[in-house]
Amino acid sequence: MSAPVLALETSCDDTCAAVVGPGGEIRSNVVSSQGIHDRYGGVVPEIAARAHLELINPAIDDALRRAGITFDDLGAVAVTQGPGLVGALLVGVATAKAIVAARGLPLIAVDHLQAHVSANFAAPAPFEPPFVCLIASGGHSFLARVDERSGFEVLGATLDDAAGEAFDKGARMLGLPFPGGPHLERLAREGDPTAFTFPRGDGVPGLDCSFAGVKTSLLYAIRDLGPQETERRRADLAASYQEAIVDALAQRAARALEITGLGRLAIGGGVAANGPLRARIAALGAEVHIPPMELCTDNAAMVGLAALDTAAVDRSSALALDAYATGERDL
Amino acid sequence: MDDAELRITADPQETAQLAADLARALTPGDVVLISGDLGAGKTTFVRGACRALGITGRVTSPTFTIVRRYEDGRVPVSHLDLYRLADGVDDAALLEDELSADRVAFIEWPSAGLGGLAEERIAARVHLEHLPGERRSVRIERRAA
Numbered sequence: 001m002s003a004p005v006l007a008l009e010t011s012c013d014d015t016c017a018a019v020v021g022p023g024g025e026i027r028s029n030v031v032s033s034q035g036i037h038d039r040y041g042g043v044v045p046e047i048a049a050r051a052h053l054e055l056i057n058p059a060i061d062d063a064l065r066r067a068g069i070t071f072d073d074l075g076a077v078a079v080t081q082g083p084g085l086v087g088a089l090l091v092g093v094a095t096a097k098a099i100v101a102a103r104g105l106p107l108i109a110v111d112h113l114q115a116h117v118s119a120n121f122a123a124p125a126p127f128e129p130p131f132v133c134l135i136a137s138g139g140h141s142f143l144a145r146v147d148e149r150s151g152f153e154v155l156g157a158t159l160d161d162a163a164g165e166a167f168d169k170g171a172r173m174l175g176l177p178f179p180g181g182p183h184l185e186r187l188a189r190e191g192d193p194t195a196f197t198f199p200r201g202d203g204v205p206g207l208d209c210s211f212a213g214v215k216t217s218l219l220y221a222i223r224d225l226g227p228q229e230t231e232r233r234r235a236d237l238a239a240s241y242q243e244a245i246v247d248a249l250a251q252r253a254a255r256a257l258e259i260t261g262l263g264r265l266a267i268g269g270g271v272a273a274n275g276p277l278r279a280r281i282a283a284l285g286a287e288v289h290i291p292p293m294e295l296c297t298d299n300a301a302m303v304g305l306a307a308l309d310t311a312a313v314d315r316s317s318a319l320a321l322d323a324y325a326t327g328e329r330d331l
Numbered sequence: 332m333d334d335a336e337l338r339i340t341a342d343p344q345e346t347a348q349l350a351a352d353l354a355r356a357l358t359p360g361d362v363v364l365i366s367g368d369l370g371a372g373k374t375t376f377v378r379g380a381c382r383a384l385g386i387t388g389r390v391t392s393p394t395f396t397i398v399r400r401y402e403d404g405r406v407p408v409s410h411l412d413l414y415r416l417a418d419g420v421d422d423a424a425l426l427e428d429e430l431s432a433d434r435v436a437f438i439e440w441p442s443a444g445l446g447g448l449a450e451e452r453i454a455a456r457v458h459l460e461h462l463p464g465e466r467r468s469v470r471i472e473r474r475a476a
Contacts, residue, residue: 161374
């Protein structure tokens with residue numbers, strides 16, 4: 001492929017479009033948040049689909065303009081096929097089909113989770129396989145072994161809540177606003193991470209993890225302390241809670257490095273923004289790669305990067321491409 | 332809804348067992364609503380029900396993804412979580428892909444609103460409450476036979 005790829009991502013709340021060059025250069029990366037956030041930052045699935053519909057064309061125009069190109073310059077169109085909300089995904093899929101049909105371009109279907117892994121391949125300094133990849137976000141938490149650009153093997157994943165969800169729900173219990181992760185991290189700076197001992201999911205075998213237990217333990221601690229004492233010790237609770245989540249993730253990452261014998265680790269997903277997690281990961285002694293945050297949270301540039309290593313859909317069936325809610329991997 | 336039972340469970344395994352007992356009577360098109368505070372065991376309940384329906388894969392929280400689907404059991408299942416939704420879903424038609432007649436649906440945080448869902452589709456309403464320690468009270472209201 002010698003011409004840039006236009007990539008679209010509409011799997012959840014954000015409407016994303018990007019232009020990625022054939023060598024993995026990110027020419028533009030546009031994220032339009034839907035602006036219909038409620039008190040928890042959420043959206044109704046079908047309303048999400050309608051908002052994606054309104055935002056997708058402006059997002060594409062913006063991505064092309066920022067890249068300094070037009071539809072005439074494109075070599076292919078890539079789109080997230082799943083997993084995600086089907087109604088939301090279909091906006092991206094239908095838009096991509098319309099463009100490829102009108103322009104005679106190849107269509108490349110990308111898995112959202114592969115895209116998170118492929119975020120590591122951005123130029124000018126791609127992090128090449130083999131490596132261990134930890135993806136931790138609101139919707140997903142998993143560890144993968146990446147031996148080639150076009151695929152990965154799941155080593156372990158959460159059995160219940162995702163790490164980012166644990167941050168958000170813990171923040172909510174402590175009366176912090178959405179998005180909970182950054183607020184909780186800020187409050188935790190004033191607290192003692194050893195003040196309370198919360199579970200790390202130590203009983204979970206292998207490289208799977210569990211964050212429902214830590215959430216429930218925080219709830220019990222708040223219940224046992226009572227409102228006044230909880231208020232007084234909020235920072236200690238936040239710091240100890242964060243410590244448990246970070247420790248659980250770092251322990252699993254360390255174990256994955258040991259089991260695979262790979263000395264290289266990449267992290268992604270929104271939780272990669274967490275300072276203490278970054279510090280713990282840096283101390284593991286591996287060669288660590290963390291893409292810029294705009295490539296860690298949901299975005300379309302990672303979809304374009306994944307597309308560079310994915311075969312196009314056969315032209316005769318491109319217009320029949322359907323979205324999928326759940327991928328083939330048990331995640 | 333005239334058949335209500337209230338049970339106390341000692342731990343998550345017992346909560347899952349109650350769910351399994353409920354799930355065995357479910358048929359395609361049934362919807363089960365599960366309410367209760369954070370950490371009360373809603374996802375644990377759905378997991379227990381899914382295991383009884385023959386689903387072997389991960390049953391994880393759909394809070395951020397809103398919907399997860401499980402297709403490997405004896406009936407296809409949609410697992411919804413309306414926690415993040417703003418003003419509720421006034422019109423059940425908005426969720427019709429997930430609440431179709433060939434699927435069983437479990438809905439966490441249903442109080443966020445499910446306005447138009449036909450009452451006869453609701454096979455059971457489950458409410459979980461925290462008790463001291465790991466115990467929970469589980470109230471199950473089943474649809475009248």
